Every structure is written in C-alpha cells, then in structure tokens.
Amino acid sequence: MKLLLVEDQAELAKSVKMYFMAEGDVCEVAPTFAKAVEKLYAFQYDVMLLDLMLPDGNGMDLLESVRTNWPGLGVIIISAKNALDDKLKGLELGADDYLPKPFHLAELNARSKAVYRRRKEGGQKGIGFNEIQINLETREVAVNEKILDLTRKEYDLLHYIIVNQKRLLTKQAIAEHLWGDYMDTADSFDFVYQHIKNVRKKIVEAGGKDYIKTVYGVGYKLKEEE
Amino acid sequence: MNLIVRITIIFVVVSLVVFAIGGVISFNIMMGEVQYEQRRFLEERLDRVENMIERRAPEDTIRWAKMIVYPLADIQAEKMVFSDTLVLHAQLGRIEPHLRLDAIKNHNNRSYAISLYDVIIEEDDIRDGLNTSLITMYLILLGAVLIIGLVASYFILRPFNLTLAQIKTFSLKDPNNGMILPKSGVSEFKRLNRFLHEMTEKVRSDYRSLKEFSENASHEFQTPIAIIQTKLEVLLNNDRLSMEEVEQLSAIQRATRRLSNMSNALALLTKIENNEFSEASDVAISKLLLNLLEEFKELFELKGLKLSSTLSEDVHLNSNEVLIELMFTNLINNAIRHNWEGGSVSVVLNESTFTITNTGNPLHVDPSELFRRFKKSNQSDQSMGLGLAIVKKICDFNGYTIEYRFAEEKHTVQITFRPSKQSV
Numbered sequence: 001m002k003l004l005l006v007e008d009q010a011e012l013a014k015s016v017k018m019y020f021m022a023e024g025d026v027c028e029v030a031p032t033f034a035k036a037v038e039k040l041y042a043f044q045y046d047v048m049l050l051d052l053m054l055p056d057g058n059g060m061d062l063l064e065s066v067r068t069n070w071p072g073l074g075v076i077i078i079s080a081k082n083a084l085d086d087k088l089k090g091l092e093l094g095a096d097d098y099l100p101k102p103f104h105l106a107e108l109n110a111r112s113k114a115v116y117r118r119r120k121e122g123g124q125k126g127i128g129f130n131e132i133q134i135n136l137e138t139r140e141v142a143v144n145e146k147i148l149d150l151t152r153k154e155y156d157l158l159h160y161i162i163v164n165q166k167r168l169l170t171k172q173a174i175a176e177h178l179w180g181d182y183m184d185t186a187d188s189f190d191f192v193y194q195h196i197k198n199v200r201k202k203i204v205e206a207g208g209k210d211y212i213k214t215v216y217g218v219g220y221k222l223k224e225e226e
Numbered sequence: 227m228n229l230i231v232r233i234t235i236i237f238v239v240v241s242l243v244v245f246a247i248g249g250v251i252s253f254n255i256m257m258g259e260v261q262y263e264q265r266r267f268l269e270e271r272l273d274r275v276e277n278m279i280e281r282r283a284p285e286d287t288i289r290w291a292k293m294i295v296y297p298l299a300d301i302q303a304e305k306m307v308f309s310d311t312l313v314l315h316a317q318l319g320r321i322e323p324h325l326r327l328d329a330i331k332n333h334n335n336r337s338y339a340i341s342l343y344d345v346i347i348e349e350d351d352i353r354d355g356l357n358t359s360l361i362t363m364y365l366i367l368l369g370a371v372l373i374i375g376l377v378a379s380y381f382i383l384r385p386f387n388l389t390l391a392q393i394k395t396f397s398l399k400d401p402n403n404g405m406i407l408p409k410s411g412v413s414e415f416k417r418l419n420r421f422l423h424e425m426t427e428k429v430r431s432d433y434r435s436l437k438e439f440s441e442n443a444s445h446e447f448q449t450p451i452a453i454i455q456t457k458l459e460v461l462l463n464n465d466r467l468s469m470e471e472v473e474q475l476s477a478i479q480r481a482t483r484r485l486s487n488m489s490n491a492l493a494l495l496t497k498i499e500n501n502e503f504s505e506a507s508d509v510a511i512s513k514l515l516l517n518l519l520e521e522f523k524e525l526f527e528l529k530g531l532k533l534s535s536t537l538s539e540d541v542h543l544n545s546n547e548v549l550i551e552l553m554f555t556n557l558i559n560n561a562i563r564h565n566w567e568g569g570s571v572s573v574v575l576n577e578s579t580f581t582i583t584n585t586g587n588p589l590h591v592d593p594s595e596l597f598r599r600f601k602k603s604n605q606s607d608q609s610m611g612l613g614l615a616i617v618k619k620i621c622d623f624n625g626y627t628i629e630y631r632f633a634e635e636k637h638t639v640q641i642t643f644r645p646s647k648q649s650v
Contacts, residue, residue: 009449015456022463080448084548102452102486105459153524168462170476172483179525187563191528216469218476219462 001116003027004045006036006062007078008055016049019105020112033057040070046119047074047112050095052081060093067094074115078103104173106164113163129162129222131208143208153178154199157192161212161222170219196220230379234371241367249360253353260347265308268327268342272306275340279333291316292344298330298337305330313343323348385410389419396426398433437500444493451486455479491612494552495599498619503546512541515554515575522558529562532570541577543643545624553620556613557582557639564637578645583638593630 003020005027007013013029020027028043030036033056036048048066052059059077066073077090080101087098096115099108117124117136126135133142139155141148150158160177161169175188178195200210213221275295287296306329315322326343388408407419458479462472497503515537526533543550561571561584569585589596597618600611621628621641631638 009453011453012449012456015453015460018460019456019463080445080452101448102455102482105456151524168472170462170479172476172479173459176483187525187529191525194528216472218472 001025001047001112002043002045003112004030004036004039004043004048006030006033006048006054006059007051008032008053009051016105016108019109023109031055033059033062036062037065040066040073045073046116047076049108049112050075050077052077052079052086052090060089063090063093063095072119074112074119076108076111076115078108104176106160106167106169106173107177110160110163110177127159127162129165129211130224132158132162132203132211134159134162143203143206146206148202148206150199150202154195154202157195158199161220165222168215168219168221172219174220228379230375230383234375237371238368241371242364245360245364249356252360253356256352256356257349260352264325264344264346265327268308268325268344271342272327272329272331272340275342276331276333279331279338283333283336284338292324292342294339294341296339298339300337301332301335302330302337304332304337310346311343313345315345382412384408385412385415386418389415389422393422398430437496440496441493441500444489444496447489448486451482451489454482455486458482488612491616495612495616495619498549498616498623503549503623506545507547509543509545509547509550510540511543511550511554511580512537512539512575514547514551515573515580518551518554518558519573522562525562526571529565530568531562531565532568533573534570535573535575537573537575538577541575543624549620549623553617553641554580556617560584560613560639561637579640579642581638581640583636585635586637588632588635589637593632596630597628 001020003025005013005016007016007029008031010031013031017027017029028039028045030039033054036054039045040048050059050063054062059079063075063077066075075095076097076099077086077095078099078101079086079090090098096118097111099111113127125137126133128134131144133145134140135142141150141155141158156178157174160174171189171192174192178192179188196212200212203212204210209225211222211225213223215221271293275293279295284295284297287294306327309326309328311324311326312321313324314320322345324343325346326341329340329342331338331340385408392407407423410416410419458475461467462475462479467475515535519533519535523533558571558573561582564586565571565584566586571582571584574581574583597614599615617639618628620626624643627642629640629642631640
C-alpha cells in the first residue's frame with residue numbers, strides 16, 4: 001500500500017510514517033498543499049491521508065481537485081476540527097473516511113487498509129492470520145474452514161486485531177475502535193477483556209491456536225506461538 | 227408604578243398642601259385688606275360728618291342712612307371706637323352684621339356723638355369664595371398635570387422606552403442584531419444611549435473573542451495531543467520495553483485520551499451555547515431510542531444489567547438530531563456506568579417525557595449540583611463529569627426540563643419535552 005500523508009505537523013507526520021513503514025507500507029509526507037499536488041502528479045498512490053488545515057491552503061480544495069484528477073485515489077481526512085459540518089462536507093466531496101485527531105495509529109492503519117481494499121479493483125476479499133481467515137465481503141471468520149459464530153462486536157474486534165497483527169493494541173485503542181469516543185470509562189476495559197475472552201474461546205473451540213497474547217495487562221498482540 | 231405616575235402623585239400631594247397653606251394665607255390677607263378698607267371708608271365718612279358739623283352744628287339728633295349724630299349734654303374727650311353690630315339690612319330685609327364706628331367729636335365747645343355703620347363683607351363669604359376658586363384651580367391643575375404626565379411619558383420618555391425595547395431584544399449570540407438606539411435631544415438619554423452603545427459593543431467583542439478562543443483552543447489542543455498519542459503508540463510497539471514501562475506508557479495514553487475528550491466536550495458545550503446546533507428537524511425519537519438501546523445491548527449484557535424498556539411508538543421531537551442522540555447516549559451511558567454489576571435499568575418514553583432509572587449507590591454530592599460541570603459523585607472516578615452538564619445544556623437549549631430523583635437505591639432522571647396533556 002502506498003500512502004501520501006498531507007500533514008504540516010512534522011512530528012505527527014514522522015510517527016505516522018514510521019508506523020506504516022514498519023508494516024511494510026510506503027508512506028510519503030507532503031507538508032504543504034503545493035507539495036502534495038507536486039507528489040500526486042509525480043507518483044502513484046493508493047490512499048491519501050489529508051489534514052484539512054494546511055499552511056498554504058484548505059484541504060477541502062485539494063480534495064476537490066483529487067476527485068477530479070485522481071478519481072481512483074482513496075482519501076481519509078484527518079482533522080483536528082472534530083466538526084460535523086466538516087465531516088459531512090468532506091464525505092460529500094468524495095472522501096472515503098473521516099478520522100478526527102487525535103487518533104490511534106492502529107485505527108488509522110485499519111481504516112487505510114479498508115479504504116485501500118475497497119478502492120482496489122480485484123483486491124483481496126479476505127485477510128487472515130494462519131488458520132484464521134476473514135471474508136471481508138460476508139463478514140465471516142473461518143478457522144480451519146469452520147465458520148465461527150461471532151457477534152458483530154466480536155467480529156469487529158477480531159478484524160481489528162488481525163489488521164493490526166504483530167502490534168500492541170492497548171485496551172484503550174480497542175475500546176475506542178469498538179465504541180467510539182463515548183466509552184471513556186474503566187468499565188470499557190472490562191468489556192474489552194470479556195470480548196477478547198469470548199473470541200479466544202471461540203477460536204480455540206474451532207480448533208485454532210490462541211494467538212492473542214496479553215501484553216503486561218495493558219493490551220493485546222496477535223502473534224505466532226513461540 | 228412608573229416614574230411619571232410617581233412624580234405626578236408627589237406633585238399632586240405637595241400642591242394640595244401648598245394650596246391649603248396658600249388658602250389660609252390668602253384668606254388672612256384678604257380679610258386684613260377688607261377690614262382696613264372698610265375702616266377707612268367709615269373714617270372718610272366720619273370726616274365728612276365732621277365737616278358737616280363744622281358748617282352747621284346740629285341741635286338735635288340727626289338720623290341718616292347708616293348714620294346717627296347727636297349733640298351731648300357735656301363735653302367729653304374725643305374718641306374713636308370700632309365695633310361689630312347687627313343691623314336690619316334695608317334692601318335684604320334681614321339682620322346682617324355691620325361694622326360700626328362710634329366717635330365723639332368736639333366743636334365749638336360742644337361734644338357730638340357720631341355713630342356710623344355699614345354692612346361688612348362677611349368672613350364666611352370670603353372663605354366660600356376663596357374655597358371655590360382654589361378648588362377649581364386645583365382641579366384644573368390636577369387635570370393639566372395628568373395630561374402632561376401622560377403626554378410626557380409618551381413623548382419625552384419615548385426614546386427611553388425605545389431604548390428599553392432594544393435592550394430587551396439584545397442578543398449576544400446574534401451578530402446581526404446591532405442595537406439601533408433612538409436619537410434623542412435629551413442629554414440624559416443621549417448619555418444613556420452612548421453608554422449602552424459602548425457597553426454592548428464591548429460585551430459583544432469580548433464575547434466574540436472568548437468564543438473564538440474556546441473554539442480555537444479546543445482545536446489547537448487536538449494537534450499536540452495527536453502528536454503525543456502517535457508517539458506513544460510508536461513507543462508501545464517497541465519490543466524491548468519492560469512491563470513497568472509499558473504500564474506507564476499505557477497510563478499516559480489513557481490520560482491523553484481523557485484530555486482530548488475533555489477538550490472536545492468543552493468545545494461541544496461552547497458550541498451549544500453559541501447556538502451552533504440551531505438547525506432543527508423532525509426527530510423520530512422512538513426509533514432513535516430503539517436503535518440506541520440495541521447498540522448498547524451488549525454493554526448491558528457484559529455488565530449483567532437487566533434492561534426493561536417501555537417506549538411509546540411514534541414519538542417525535544422537533545430539534546437537532548445530533549444533540550438529541552447525544553443526550554440519550556449520555557443518559558444511557560451514565561445509567562450503565564453508575565450501576566452495580568447485575569443491577570437494572572429501566573427506560574420509559576411517552577409523548578411528553580423520557581425517564582431513565584438505574585440501580586446504584588447514593589450520590590455523594592448535592593443533587594442540585596449534579597448537572598454542573600466537573601461535578602462528580604466520586605472524584606476519583608475516571609469519568610469527566612461533563613456528561614450530565616452536556617445533557618442539561620441540551621435540555622436548556624431545547625426548553626426541556628430535567629429532574630433527578632433518588633429513592634430506594636434507584637437513580638431516576640426524567641426529561642419533560644413538553645407540558646403533559648392533562649396539565650394543558
């Protein structure tokens with residue numbers, strides 16, 4: 001996946017770039033409107049991560065231009081302005097998603113992958129980790145070809161973990177992915193724990209291995225058994 | 227009581243006192259004048275009688291109209307005495323009080339007694355006349371004062387009343403509604419209007435900058451928070467970290483998220499205050515609530531809460547959908563958060579009210595404080611203490627009333643959208 005990050009905050013851009021590079025993705029940074037246009041003309045990208053407040057212009061204008069000139073490019077708006085108007089306007093202008101700052105990199109990663117897959121013709125219909133396979137179209141999870149009976153949230157959880165495999169996902173990041181901003185209580189961590197417990201149980205019952213590791217009680221990581 | 231009426235009443239009372247005192251003074255002065263004139267009149271007649279005696283001294287008693295002159299047998303000292311007497315009035319045919327002058331005059335070594343009298347102007351007549359004229363004048367004055375009062379309150383106070391009307395409609399939130407203060411020639415009103423104009427402009431610009439500040443601040447906070455958060459996540463994915471380090475980083479991550487949520491919530495409160503959610507539409511709240519409860523279903527289950535809901539069908543509100551959804555979300559969220567493991571939640575919706583009841587520990591704060599910002603029953607709680615403040619703000623914004631009760635270990639929050647039909 002080739003990403004173009006249009007973001008004037010250098011430190012933020014650096015972290016995002018590092019995160020995606022570790023994944024094996026290509027992520028280039030354009031700190032200004034002009035640089036972004038330059039790069040768009042010079043290279044081919046799959047997904048653009050667009051900050052709306054740029055030093056030399058408005059991200060919305062860039063979005064409009066992208067929709068006309070690069071219709072196949074996926075766009076995710078990342079904005080510090082958590083305003084409904086901006087979100088609606090952005091989606092109306094053809095953005096694929098809207099993610100308010102601050103965000104978890106795991107969330108940005110999951111959404112970028114989703115946009116990438118949706119945009120790419122003949123792209124993968126599924127993702128997986130060893131014997132665990134997710135069919136993105138039917139939203140079904142199979143372990144050794146045996147379909148698991150998962151609730152919607154359990155599916156979302158497992159999908160999130162597999163998209164962000166080999167990375168540490170804190171309970172905080174998982175809770176926000178599952179319930180959004182409003183779940184900011186201590187309760188939510190218990191809920192995450194219970195969901196994880198159920199998902200693990202269902203995978204093991206279907207004959208799969210328990211790849212979801214607990215990391216020091218603060219989060220989880222999907223990795224090969226050692 | 228308005229100013230003009232008050233001034234008029236004071237004027238009327240004071241002028242009544244002035245008229246009463248003035249009446250007494252006028253009466254006394256007039257009586258004095260009348261008496262003086264009458265005496266002078268009798269004295270002049272006495273002079274004429276004296277002249278007559280000098281020309282031709284009477285030998286006998288002479289009786290003319292209102293005059294008796296007769297010579298005395300012996301010589302007496304000259305004197306002059308005024309007295310009152312009652313005499314039959316010739317024309318009126320009744321006895322009337324008269325003023326009488328008795329004098330003794332000497333001429334050619336003879337003394338003559340002279341008595342003169344004349345009908346006097348009576349005190350009663352003067353008093354009656356004075357009373358009639360003063361009362362008439364007082365009534366005219368009263369009428370004039372009332373008319374002037376009415377006219378003055380309309381014309382003179384018109385600029386003042388227009389100014390008042392302008393102040394009444396003044397709204398900080400409406401940037402187009404500048405105060406158009408009426409022109410007035412009265413310097414007090416000019417000063418008032420100038421002062422008001424300056425004050426409202428100042429308030430407006432302060433308000434504008436405060437509003438801009440709170441909105442910008444909350445946006446500006448998000449960028450550094452985003453940097454912290456992404457850096458933390460990069461750090462957390464370092465495999466060489468010890469358990470302690472991971473725990474600390476995770477705690478920083480949680481605190482960072484709270485900071486961000488808090489700033490968002492404050493921005494939201496500011497936005498509601500700034501009327502940025504005035505866009506209203508028809509919101510089908512029965513359906514909305516049903517969907518929300520479905521969404522929260524697993525959370526009820528995870529905490530082992532028993533949910534009972536009685537929702538009237540087809541309840542609609544005309545309001546901002548985002549705000550209404552936020553209001554319900556916050557209330558349901560609260561009912562789950564401040565509940566016991568295995569407790570219960572009941573939700574009731576009808577045409578005019580929404581009631582949510584949940585089991586839970588009693589509050590540690592005054593219930594009236596509950597809807598204030600950052601008021602939490604348990605200060606160590608992870609929650610922000612802004613949820614109910616937002617609910618309250620949304621209720622205020624829409625003109626709903628919100629009530630809180632606690633009885634038998636159950637918290638109840640009730641929102642009344644509109645007065646119930648029975649009470650209308």
